Amino acid sequence: MNISRRQALGTLSGLAASLLIRPPLLAASPAPTPKTQPAPSEATGKTVILVFLAGGPSHTDTFDPKPEKGRSIAGNYLKPIQTNNPNLRINEKLQHLAKIADKYSIIRSMTHNSNAHEIGQYVIYTGDMTKGKIVYPSFGAMISYLNPMDYKGKLPPYICITKSATRFNEGGFLGSLYKPLDTLGKPESDFFEVEGIINRAVSSEDMLDKQQLLSAVSTEQHGMIELNEEQQLLEKMQKENFDLLLGESREIFNLKNEDQATRERYGLNNFGQSCLVARRLAEHGTPVISVVYNGWDTHKEHFKRMDQRLGTLDQGLAALISDLDKRKLLDQTIVLCGGEFGRSPQVMYDPPWNGGRGHYGDAFSYLIAGGGFAGGKVIGSTNATSEQVATRPVYPADLIGSVYNRMGIDPMMRVAHNILGDIPILPSLLEPGQHSSLLEELYIENQDKPLHNA
Amino acid sequence: MPKFVTAFLILLAALLSYVTIIEQDSDIQVAAKEGHQATISKTAPHHQRNPIDIAIGAELAQRGLSPAPRCDDATFARRVTLILTGQLPSWQQAEAFAKSKSPSKREQLIDQLLASPDYIDYQVLKWGDLLRVKSEFPSNIWPNGVQAYNRWIREQMMVNRPYEEMVYELLVSTGSNFRSPAVNFYRAFQNRAPQQIADNINLLFLGSRNSNSSFAPFFEQLRYKGSREWKEEIVYADLDIICSNSLIQMPDGQQIKLRAGQDARRNFAVWLVGERAKGDAKARINHPFASCMSNRIWYWLMGRGIVHPVDDRHQDNPASNPELLSLLEQHFVSSGYDSKALMRLILTSEAFSRSSLYPAKPAEKASAAAQFAYYPTTRLTAEQLIDAIAEISGIFDRYISMVPEPYSYFPDGIRSSQLGDGSVSSPALELFGRPSRDSSMESERDNSINSKQVLYLLNSASILDKLKRSQRIAAMVKEAGSRPELIRRIYLMMLGRNPRDREIERISPLLAPIEEDGAMAQQLIWALLNSPEFLFNH
CATH class of the missing domain: 1.10.287 (Helix Hairpins)
Structure with missing residues (x-):
């Protein structure tokens, strides 16, 4: 095992420094388990699928519309549609998702305050906002390493379709073994070549x-x-x-194993077919899957590009969620969708942007479904202009910690770092201002009554 | 075929000399039979013994360990080329070296490589890892800064700048990140608190992972400010700042007095690098400083530090051979901190020339490894492997960086070891453990083998496609003229040696059904690419 790496030089003082002298290399050692933590055998999540919208999709133009603010905020999207969740309106282009809003919940109060792609991606993938003592692995690498579901399949435990988006090294201190397998290739083509496999x-x-x-x-x-x-x-x-x-x-x-109608339902494009591959991997029991959808960094020509993308996103993501549900897999499969941040709610109409939106980490949205998270809810809110979190902030560590919980991993647990000794898997859960609380209000066992289709 | 080949190795161990007789196993015997006799040497022939070998010999004798025999010429050429340039010798180079009758051909090759531009490139890579040269997270030097910094590092390597001068310049650097590139040293630290900077410097130049609080005050005047030029940053010492401690006790007992209005970094730098010896017996040498780099250079060439790991020096982690380390340090200091001269000393030692074959029980083997009785095998590094695949096929990956702006484009045919920016990468480089330059630790480079790498090598579409499209391989097929000659050249290209009769007998029937020579060549190259002798520097 190689967890000998990635000790970004930081505060090596006091206790940490004394630990340096005798590097312990131990198996993961869990801390005392809080009451809400299910044992791995009782975990509700067996698989997590992250649909990552790389570049940072606008929250106002997806799941947090503010049409009443007019064109200065809502731009061209002035008519959000009502979903089958009475409390949720979403962008008018998201027609398919609007019909299945009982299957997923929306978090409108994500925040991490970083407006840089690389730092935003690092923070979203790792939950670590402590800035630099240790470079953490992505949550997918951490789940692969801890392997709470005892996955033994021949395929690697963490698969990315088709190429990792991250500008940091996903393995973090766990090393390259825990990084995702990037499939590369084109799932939408006649023959999906998978790097190293097919x-x-x-x-x-x-x-x-x-x-x-x-x-x-x-x-x-x-x-x-x-x-x-x-x-x-x-x-x-x-x-x-x-x-x-x-x-x-x-x-x-091999997507030829799917009937043509199914393939079409996901959309005959790279993103749609990537979602279909994700469903097939979830059926296989792959613990961590990410689908990376690039091109959401819309500084210029924002609305034109959103027009092109939202329909594709809607079709593929809705097909994935419904299909998992139909196959009774949604109960054990967590689906997340979002980017490294949102986009500036004020449309930048001046040159050179000419109707663009900048990076925005103060407030943004995430979709969350399945695997022991209740659907049909809206968590948190932003203020009238969608610029600030108004209620119930959710930090990346809260989101990832909740995913860990569902997967049977105690978010407060510690793992052995061979230089620094025991370190927490989610250090930001211990730092004020870097977390609020886990998404316990979404845990399926905490729901008053089961939710039914509207 | 004789049952045993006996090699005589004469070791002059300190005052006593002794003779060891090593019985080779049958495989070595084959290797020796087919033309390597000349190089399993009876003794180091034509020059006086390298002091390194005297120091190692003494330690081995004391422990009752025998050294491995000298490796054959092919292994030596491949090893030294990889270690100094990150590249494999071409088949022509491998053949020419094998055919050369010059008794000093190993020394000639060493000198030739040390004078090559590829050596400079490879040193820039090593220093890039150490100094964490990277546009983005966590160094965030930004592309323009990276370019300036790289050029500066390259200049140091090109003139073989004395190590102590180079470190001094880094430590006292002041000015713009574009115009005084050495200041990027201070910009690459993710955390700019004085103690953090001091800790990084302690790790880099003294090999210590501990935090030394007495170093922090020297960096309290350090300030950073922007300018009106995009992404320009000025690093300077604010001389109005009075450091929190003005009388500092250094680890070696020296007391340093800081005066108001002076750049305290200079006091630190003077203390750190010591005085140039230049025959002056009274010059003050900072031994941990000189010893740390001597040990690091040894590690770069020998695959294992005398203090190991090289960046974990402390009381409870002593040198496995203190005599050896101290002689390297003396050599380094008296040569005026000449890294190349130290490398030459190490590379011309018998220790560097030893075979990696060392059949022994695990306990004995561990002890032999720490005493450099044999040369350790190491998986090719990420850059070595990816560049070898590119060189074999003649098809180089294209590297572009679109984030952050300004975009970085790299010319076609650039090797991954020449990229110079840790942020510019490829999935394959990361898969094979290229360091992410998060820290300055040598262990960040991960040369362990894992299942994903194996899968990639077995069936990567990218590799198979390169072999298939390769005009270089097609030309090789054409020029070889016959299949046996083609097979011979492929073995030379991949492994740096000719195939043995037994190998040809074994693989020929497997290759025979492939009618077309080009397809046969691709298949054999693929197989050799996955074979242990290719994947490891040995």
Whole structure:
């Protein structure tokens, strides 16, 4: 195990400094468990899907519309639609999502105060706002590492469709082993090539030939290079991976196994088909899946680009949530959707922006569904201009901590860092001003009465 | 075929000399038979013993450990080229080296590599890791600053600037991040509190992970301010600030008095780097400072520090061979902190030339590793591997950085080791453990092997596609003329050695069904790419 990395130089004083001398390398050691924490076996979430809108989507033009403020805030979107949740109106382009608002909840009071992409993405993916003592892994890497659901599948536990958005190293102090597998390739094409797993040019027969040749070449090298632990590990991993490459798990990525109507329901485009792959991975039991939808950094031509994107987002995301629900998977699959921040509520009509929106971390929205989170709720609110959180702030650490809780991980737990000793997995939960509280009001067991379809 | 080949290694261990006879296992015997006899040397032949080998020999003798034999020429050429330039020798270079009859060909190769531009590139990469040169989080130097800083680092390497001068310049740097590039040293620290800066400096130049509170006051005058130019930042010492402590006791007992109106960083820098020896016996040497870098250079070349890890120096982590470390330090200081000269001393030692094969029980092996009885195997680093794949196929990845502005475009054919900006990356580089430059620790570079890397190498569309599209491989196929010659050249290109008869016998029937030579070449290159002898520097 390699958690020996990433100790960004920071306050190495006092206790921390004395710990440096004897680096402990221990298994994760949980802290005392609070009452609300389900044991891993009782966890409601088995999979988490993050639909990440990279660049930062406007909150006012998605889930937090303010049409009464007119064009200065709402721009071209003056007619939000009523969803089947009486308390929720969303952007008029989100027609499909409007019909299934009982399945998801909207958090309108996300906040982290950072307006830079890289820091925003780091904070959203890690929940860490402590600024720099340690570089944390993304929540997906942390879940892969802790593996509360004891996932043993042949596919890696954390898969990103199709390419990680993050400008930081997702493995953080856990190292590269826990980073996501980026599928790359084009799920919307005839043949979805998955980097490292499915290659159009290589048939199973080819793969068997390759396996045989590699075995011959490597065996003949024994004696030229030592067969030490590392080389033995290499050979073991090669064998396991040939099993994967010749086995059935690959079929998960083959969208020809879906009927055409289903494929069309998700949208015959990169994002829609990525969502379909995400559903298939969720069925397989992949613990962490992220779908990255790029292009939300709309400084210029904002409304034109939103017009192009919102329909695609709506169709794919709504299909994903409904399909998971129909297949009885939504109860165990958490779906999150949002970006690294929102966008400035005041439309910038002046040149050079000509109707654009800037970065905005003070207030933004997230969609959350399934896996033990109740649907049909609206959490928190922003002020009249959507510029400030008015009620119930939710920090990234609150969101990620709640996901951990649902997945059977105690958000207050500590893990071993081989230089610094035990460190909390979510340090911002211990820092004032970096968290408020976990989303317990959304936990399914805390609902007064079960919610039904409207 | 004789049952054993016996190699005589004569070690002059301090005052006594002794003879060890090593019985080689049958595989070495084969290697030796096919042309490596000349290089499993009977002794270091033509020059007097390197003091490094005397120091190591003494320690080995005391522990009853035998050193591994000298590695063969092919292994040596591959190892030294990788370690100094991050690249593999081409098949032509490998062949020319094997054929050369010059008794001093290893020294010649070392000198040639140390004088090459590729060596400079690779040093810039190492210093980029240490100084955390990166546009974005967490260094946030920003692209323009990164470019200026890189150019400065490159200039230091090109003139082989004395280490102590270079460190001094970094520490007292003042001015604009664009016009005085060394100030980016102070900008790369994520946290600019005096104690944090002091801790980083303690780690970088003294190899200590501890926090030394006596260092902090020297950095209390340090200030940063913007200018009217976009992203320009001025780093300076505000001389009106009186440091919180004006009489500072340094770890070596020296007392430093800070005076009002003076840049306290200078006091620190003078203390840190000491005085240049230049034959002056009375010059004050800051031993931990010189020793730290000597140990780091040893680590870069030998794969393991004498104090290990190199950036965790403290009382309870002593040098495995104090004599050796102290002689490196003396050599470094007396050469005027000449990094290249120290490298040359290390590279021409028998210790660097040892085989990585060392059959022994685990306990003995661990002890032998700490005493440098053999050369450790290390997985190719991210840049070495990715650049090797690019060089083999002739198809280089394109690197572009669109965030943050201004965009960075890199010319076609650039190697990943030349990127110079930790923020410019690719999934493959990250997969193979390129350091994210979050800290200055050497352990940030992760050379361990994991399952995802193995999967990538076995079946990456990107690698297979490069092999398929490669005009360089196609030309190689054409020029070779015959299949046996093609196979031979591929082995030279990938492993730096000719294939052995047994290997040819074993793989030929497997390759025979592939009719087309080009397809055969791709398949063999793929297999060798996944083989341990390729994936490890050994």
